[in-house]
Each structure stands twice: as structure tokens, then as C-alpha cells.
Amino acid sequence: xxxxxxxxxxxxxxxxxxxxxxxxxxxxxxxxxxxxxxxxxxxxxxxxxxxxxxxxxxxxxxxxxxxxxxxxxxxxxxxxxxxxxxxxxxxxxxxxxxxxxxxxxxxxxxxxxxxxxxxxxxxxxxxxxxxxxxxxxxxxxxxxxxxxxxxxxxxxxxxxxxxxxxxxxxxxxxxxxxxxxxxxxxxxxxxxxxxxxxxxxxxxxxxxxxxxxxxxxxxxxxxxxxxxxxxxxxxxxxxxxxxxxxxxxxxxxxxxxxxxxxxxxxxxxxxxxxxxxxxxxxxxxxxxxxxxxxxxxxxxxxxx
Numbered sequence: 001x002x003x004x005x006x007x008x009x010x011x012x013x014x015x016x017x018x019x020x021x022x023x024x025x026x027x028x029x030x031x032x033x034x035x036x037x038x039x040x041x042x043x044x045x046x047x048x049x050x051x052x053x054x055x056x057x058x059x060x061x062x063x064x065x066x067x068x069x070x071x072x073x074x075x076x077x078x079x080x081x082x083x084x085x086x087x088x089x090x091x092x093x094x095x096x097x098x099x100x101x102x103x104x105x106x107x108x109x110x111x112x113x114x115x116x117x118x119x120x121x122x123x124x125x126x127x128x129x130x131x132x133x134x135x136x137x138x139x140x141x142x143x144x145x146x147x148x149x150x151x152x153x154x155x156x157x158x159x160x161x162x163x164x165x166x167x168x169x170x171x172x173x174x175x176x177x178x179x180x181x182x183x184x185x186x187x188x189x190x191x192x193x194x195x196x197x198x199x200x201x202x203x204x205x206x207x208x209x210x211x212x213x214x215x216x217x218x219x220x221x222x223x224x225x226x227x228x229x230x231x232x233x234x235x236x237x238x239x240x241x242x243x244x245x246x247x248x249x250x251x252x253x254x255x256x257x258x259x260x261x262x263x264x265x266x267x268x269x270x271x272x273x274x275x276x277x278x279x280x281x282x283x284x285x286x287x288x289x290x291x292x293x294x295x296x297x298x299x300x301x302x303x304x
Contacts, residue, residue: 042094042152043080045071046127047159049098071155097127104160104187115166124159124191146199154195157206160184181245189252196263205253206268207246210275212238232278246271
């Protein structure tokens with residue numbers, strides 16, 4: 001996985017560890033190496049809780065039971081318990097606020113653009129509100145919060161993909177959805193600012209996956225024209241769109257680093273990691289029999 005980061009040795013080391021975790025390509029969290037002398041005491045996750053598929057006995061699971069998220073590997077490696085926000089369990093070591101299918105933008109944006117959301121959608125803004133409520137119970141004062149959060153990891157994303165998915169899958173054109181990108185990225189940037197204001201100093205912000213390689217896009221938008229596919233047999237136009245989003249996001253993170261030089265902000269390139277696995281699936285430690293079928297089969301087993 002590619003990273004763009006601040007020049008801070010301690011967080012650079014952490015970033016390399018995180019790289020190794022999410023690049024394993026294994027559905028078994030027990031296979032992840034744990035870090036000795038962990039400098040972090042809690043972890044908070046926001047965004048879309050998309051899961052990695054579980055491959056016990058060489059088969060993918062069709063249910064949520066046994067599925068692992070990227071943040072689960074991260075928490076395991078740093079010996080940190082991680083619980084969903086609404087379960088009422090002990091939350092001293094962090095909370096997973098991420099929600100499956102979440103969008104960056106609030107529902108008002110989609111209503112204005114005649115896009116229908118799932119009833120259970122919880123935007124990034126809503127998740128940050130939950131975090132504020134959590135801090136109100138956890139801390140005695142803003143300085144106390146900042147002290148507690150100095151050794152916390154914040155995984156903010158992946159987020160934004162569903163904003164585009166809802167639009168594309170409901171018939172919006174490429175030109176229309178391209179126009180949404182600045183607002184989506186600005187919303188992510190505003191959320192990061194809120195977290196920094198609350199005391200976050202160690203943030204990981206993943207970018208978009210190569211959308212044109214995902215089974216959903218290959219299925220929904222097939223083409224008889226080979227020129228619409230790249231050398232990886234992915235829909236090139238949608239991959240270009242994902243890169244556009246990522247470029248805007250990286251620029252936003254660069255601006256945040258300039259505004260907050262003491263905050264460590266890492267950009268995690270899920271795009272590069274995905275393409276690397278696509279080009280060399282032999283090295284993803286997945287069962288060989290799962291790698292000998294069609295492109296769609298290959299990418300169903302490693303889709304985040």
C-alpha cells in the first residue's frame with residue numbers, strides 16, 4: 001500500500017506496520033503479527049465499515065459473521081480492543097463508529113440531486129457527532145480530551161465511495177458525478193478538522209479503491225468496446241474517476257498538514273494496494289484454487 005505522510009519518524013514506523021497489516025490479503029486476523037511496545041492506547045474508526053471477506057476452509061462467507069475489517073487488523077496488531085459504538089461495552093480503548101454503506105455527504109445533498117439512499121445511512125458528519133458525545137462522557141474537559149487522544153489512532157475512511165456508488169448506480173452521468181467530488185472531499189476535510197480540533201493528532205485517511213476493477217462496476221457497466229478497459233481488464237473511465245477523487249483528497253490532506261504541522265496525517269493508497277494485488281495475486285496468501293477463475297471471481301475475494 002502506498003502512503004503519503006508527514007516526516008515524523010514515530011508515525012512513519014507506525015504507517016509501515018499498518019501497510020503490512022492491510023497488505024496481507026488474509027481473512028484470518030490471528031495471522032497478523034502483533035507489535036511490541038505499542039505507543040497507542042486507543043483507536044477510533046469512521047467511514048464505511050466495508051469488510052474483508054473471510055476465507056476459513058478456503059471459502060468466502062456470505063454472512064457478516066467472521067468478516068474482518070481493516071480496522072480489526074490494526075486493533076489486533078496494537079493489542080487494542082475495539083467495539084461498535086452502540087453496544088454499550090467498555091470503550092476506554094476506542095470505538096468503531098463506521099457504518100456499512102455510510103456516505104460522506106448528508107442526506108440533504110442526495111435529496112437535492114434526486115438520489116435515493118438506504119434508510120439506515122449514517123453520514124460522516126453524524127459519526128463525528130457520535131464521537132463528540134463519546135468524548136463528553138470520556139473527558140472532564142477539552143484539555144483532558146486532548147491529553148487522552150494524544151496516543152489514539154484515527155482511521156477516517158474509506159469514505160466517499162458510497163456517495164459515488166449511489167449516484168452512478170441510479171443513472172447519474174460521469175460528468176454529473178465528477179461535479180460531486182469537490183463537495184465530497186471538502187466534507188471529509190471538514191470532518192478531519194473537527195477531529196483535530198477535538199484533539200486528534202494521528203490520522204490515517206484512505207483513498208478510493210480502483211472503482212473500475214470492482215465486480216459491481218464491471219457487472220453494472222459492461223462494454224463491448226475493448227478500449228473502455230485498461231490492461232488490468234478494469235473499466236478505465238471509472239478508475240480515472242477514482243484517481244480524480246484521490247488527487248483531490250491528497251491535496252486536501254496537504255493543506256491540512258500545512259495548517260496543522262504538529263498533526264500526523266497519513267494518506268493510505270488503497271488504490272495502489274488493490275492494483276498491486278490484481279497484478280500479482282499469487283503473493284496475497286490466498287488459496288490457489290480461488291485464483292484460477294474469472295476476473296470477477298479474483299476480485300470478489302479481495303474486495304474491501
